[in-house]
Amino acid sequence: MARYIAKRLVLLIIIIIFVSIATFFLVHLLPGNPATTILGPNSTPQNVATVNKQLGLNKPLWQQYFIWIGHVFQGNLGQSFTTHQTTTSIIAQSFPIDLELIIFSQIIAFAIAFPMAMAAAKRPNRLFDQASNSTTFAMLALPPFVIAPVLVLIFAVHLHVFPGPASYVPITQDFWSNIHTMLLPSIVLALGSIVVYFRLLRNDLISTLQEDFITMARSKGLTDRRIMWRHALRPSSISLLASAGVTIGSLIAGTFIVELLLQMPGLGYQLISSVNQDDYTVVQGITLFVAVAIVLINFIFDFLFTIVDPRIARE
């Protein structure tokens, strides 16, 4: 177990170093000089040189990287050229929105996908199973950027059940109206997760329920409910956890889309506005933050694996 975690930790560090290098060179190796970008149309060779010097852009690239990474470790991700806000404070302001969206949507997704998968797996190929199977198959073709505008059209514009865009209220200000504004985007995000969770869990449950140890559990005189919850669910959650890496990526994409659509000042909204303003330090900072966050989340899920299924760490 300790060795397994140590191995994963080494890989984690390698990945984070890679992510930081990639994020750094992403900006610096691509055509176009940041200085010209900052100065915009009124750039002259002289002021480009000044800006380069100011930003340390005249030093060798590897030196720039170490300077940058040194700053990152001090919590300094640079400053916005447009608003002069520090990237760290932008992230601190906007990240809670993403976090809330993700947590909220995942609660909804789990609350729906788990009972649905268990009901379907209990009687495979029967009516409920087939209906939920084909529905979720169709929903695979409904990514957030397709379904979100449609749901806004129906529920916000026509039925007025949920508030429209730009009505975000911070949770600290008014809890219930915050929840109210969060509901629609969370449902959009949850839909995608439900599809993935349901399909993975259903398939795994069906094969787990055919295992010998389930017959054994039955022979102990346990109720079906107990067998499902206590014996079948845990060994069936592996692919679900394994998919977390892919899920979290598309979840992030989804949050960006709903934030832009509903004008909620989360990380995605900030990232896109910075992109549109060529605010490269902020883009770099947010990219690094999101990438590292996703890598860390994957690591945590890897770790959860070993708790859910002790077989993994041994293999």
Add this chain to the structure above:
Amino acid sequence: MSGRRLLEVEDLNVTFATSRGDLRAVQGVSLTLDQGKTLGIVGESGSGKTVLSRAIMGLLPRASTTQTGSVRYDGTEILNAPNADLRKLWSTHIAMVFQDPMTSLNPVQRIGHQITEPLRIHLDVSKSEAKETALSLLMQVGIPSPVERYDAYPGQLSGGMRQRVMIAIALACAPRLLMADEPTTGLDVTVQAQILDLLGQLQHDRDMAMILVTHDLGVVATRTDEIIVMYAGNVVERAPTNVLFKSMAMPYTEALLESMPRIANPSHTRLTAIEGRPPDLLHPPTGCPFAPRCPYAQDKCRSEKPPLLEATPGHSYACWFPLTAGDRRPDPEPSQTVTA
């Protein structure tokens, strides 16, 4: 108490509905078992012995099987009984030791939990009492340092140890009837003997009845009171153990005996496997199901299915030309096509 009739199975039929037709896995099986006694069910793979044992317990999936006949436990009919009723019997009255200790224990639950679970559910004991019982059970089944094993996962134990754990689970609620389905398959020969001896001893101590399902006549030879030999879903011979080995009637039983490894033989001696394969249960042959593989088969065997008849008290077999009949059968005649 010994001698009381615990289990009575009459004309049990189990049919699996498959899309290519009905698969008759168990056909008209009857048997009885008294308290404290051991019944051996012997047969090759595909003979229906596992299906029979699961049908007796009521563990077969209802949706895909049809089960007719009667299974009475202690006088109560339990065949096709509602699951809720069966659950009250399972563990506390009837328990099963499964074939494969590698796959039959839940890989993600600790050993201790798997043993205490039936105790907590059926007997309403406290957590600490259950743990105490579990530890003493682990001791009884011969697991060294039970306190450490209690918190282990199945993957951390050897096959033999896992089988012992399975026995501990089965015995947790002190059942009166223990079904052991190939309890030693896949284990080392020395471990096999240990497990079987353990089962025998525990059975004796607790005055349990036991059904020992196996492919190995050697396993049941010294450990059972009565033996049922199954072939292609049918009982082909049934006799008290000593009678069976003294005067086996069915060529199939003989073939099974010959396919058994013997201590006398040096290890790695080639075994005489039974020629051919068991019949396709979807399309069983018209006559005796064993006829195609039987060295003594005659025309009658291929055209007419022999009924299971009691020849001497307690000894029944289904064979037209039993080995016990004084005239050792003639060499197989040149076979002629028989119209069904």
Add this chain to the structure above:
Amino acid sequence: MSSVITDDLAEIKEEVAADAAADRTTKKKLGVFFWVCASFIVIVALLATFASLLPLPNPNLGNYSSVQNGGPSWSHLLGTDDLYRDILSRLIYGARVSLVVGFGGALIGLVLGGVPAMISAYRRGRVDTVLNTTSYVFLAFPAIVAVIAIVSFWGHTLWKITLIIGIFAAPLIFRVVRASTLSYATRDFVLAAKALGASDTRILTREILPNIMPTVVSFGLIAVATIIVLEGSLAFLGLSVQPPTPSWGNMLNEGSSLLTGAKGQTNPWLVIFPATAMFLLLFCLNVVADKLRAYFDVTEIKL
């Protein structure tokens, strides 16, 4: 003896499974649904390719004598947008973006990921270990974030987007192709070909490639769908092909910004039609991939 040891219940399970397999072989057809979906994709592709030959109004120029944000009518079958442009025409031209990025990106991914994967899995050794670990590291990097960052610095032209997405699809395709090649690289027929002195290139192209083709094709189509979603998301965020060039993603973006009243107008059709088009295309791709997978008996690919 070995036949004696196995459990007879397992045997019955096998019988039932063999049964189901027999069912599948007898019914081994792609089915009407497959052909309907495949035809839809082909029709969309044909329309997009020959859009300029069709009697369609210019997708980028509005006709100011038409209605603004008009609903479906005879003159504009799917209505018009806020700039008086014909929605049908924009949809058909917009399909080009999705299809080029989708199929082009998947093709790039196959070349960059699939080819090394085959060689790597066939040769094994240190190179394989390095490439394999690299693909893990790459996969840990969230594609969407990286693509947003790159595209925003590098540019929004069609070929750049296709190339970038293709590069980011490569590690995933690498993994799938590698796993699939591995399962064949040690089979008897490959060893036999080796013994006969066949060159590695020949073994890879003649022995292994035909066998992994079903996996490659059905996974390739899934990759196409995934890439189309990625491009659509980028376009929705305003980071793909820039207006006035239509793409389904940027149409949805415009439609929703109208919906949400940013410009004081609403045009539900500008959401409904691109959303439906996107749904149908993705759905058909999924169906075709899924049916092919079932037809070739490729075990479900877990992402």
